[in-house]
Amino acid sequence: MPYRGGVGPSILFTLTVDDLIAYNMHWLKTSPVNRKQVRLRVLLSIPVLVIAMMGVLTAAATRSTTGLVVFGLTGAMSLWSAVLLPRYIVWSAPGRIRKAVASGSVRAPGPTRLWIDDHGVVVSEYSDRSTSLAASAIESIEETPEHVFLTVGPGQALIIPRRVGEPVVQAFLQAMNWHRAQRANALYVPRS
Numbered sequence: 001m002p003y004r005g006g007v008g009p010s011i012l013f014t015l016t017v018d019d020l021i022a023y024n025m026h027w028l029k030t031s032p033v034n035r036k037q038v039r040l041r042v043l044l045s046i047p048v049l050v051i052a053m054m055g056v057l058t059a060a061a062t063r064s065t066t067g068l069v070v071f072g073l074t075g076a077m078s079l080w081s082a083v084l085l086p087r088y089i090v091w092s093a094p095g096r097i098r099k100a101v102a103s104g105s106v107r108a109p110g111p112t113r114l115w116i117d118d119h120g121v122v123v124s125e126y127s128d129r130s131t132s133l134a135a136s137a138i139e140s141i142e143e144t145p146e147h148v149f150l151t152v153g154p155g156q157a158l159i160i161p162r163r164v165g166e167p168v169v170q171a172f173l174q175a176m177n178w179h180r181a182q183r184a185n186a187l188y189v190p191r192s
Contacts, residue, residue, distance in 0.1 A: 009116055009172045013164045015109035017101050021094045022147055023159050028090050030142070033154065038086045045082035049075055114158065114172065120179030122150070124158055133158075135179040148173065 028034055052075030059067025100106040113125040120135040133152060142149040142157075148169055150158040162169055 009168070009175045011114045011160060011164055011168055011172050013112055013161055015112045015159060015161070017098055017109060019147065019159050019161050020101070020106075020109055021097050022144070023149055023157055024093055024097055024155075025090065026142065026144060026147075026149060027155055027157075028093060031154070034086075041082045041086070045078040048078040052078065114160065116172070116175050116179065120176075120183065122158070122176060134183070135176050136183045138176070138180070141173065141177075150176075 052071045055071030056068060056075065059065075059071055097106070101108050110127055113123075115123050115125075116135070117123060122133045122135055122138065124131045124133075138150045138152055138158075140151045142151060146162055148160040148162065150160070152158065160169055160172070
């Protein structure tokens with residue numbers, strides 16, 4: 001479905017690797033799934049750390065070198081898993097994304113046009129393909145100072161960099177929200 005000038009608002013921009021990194025960092029830090037996983041790791045590590053500390057104290061009292069090593073390593077691995085591993089994942093994400101794009105395992109970003117057709121379908125055109133989504137398929141709209149993320153699934157979003165200009169971004173969001181509201185109103189049938 002090629003862009004037909006004048007149908008709905010259109011945004012033309014070049015998506016960069018930094019935009020992909022910004023979305024992934026946002027998702028890693030704000031995703032309910034990731035937050036739940038970190039909370040679970042911390043909760044599970046508490047009893048392991050308590051047992052490891054008791055084991056270390058017992059091993060120290062009995063002068064058991066093997067016990068000290070085993071319980072010390074158990075405590076250290078629990079601490080690594082609960083506290084350090086989540087931070088390492090966030091810290092290493094930009095490098096892993098750059099490497100994935102450079103190797104070709106992730107499609108390199110490039111020129112992108114987002115537009116809304118007269119039926120409220122959000123169309124994302126790239127140089128080699130296009131994707132169409134009903135405005136109602138967008139699960140959430142998440143905004144940061146530099147980007148707007150139109151979330152379509154776990155870890156998946158259409159990325160709009162604000163560098164294209166705030167009036168353009170707001171016009172696009174306003175049109176999309178209008179279509180989403182129209183769709184929601186059409187589905188709502190009041191009881192008589």
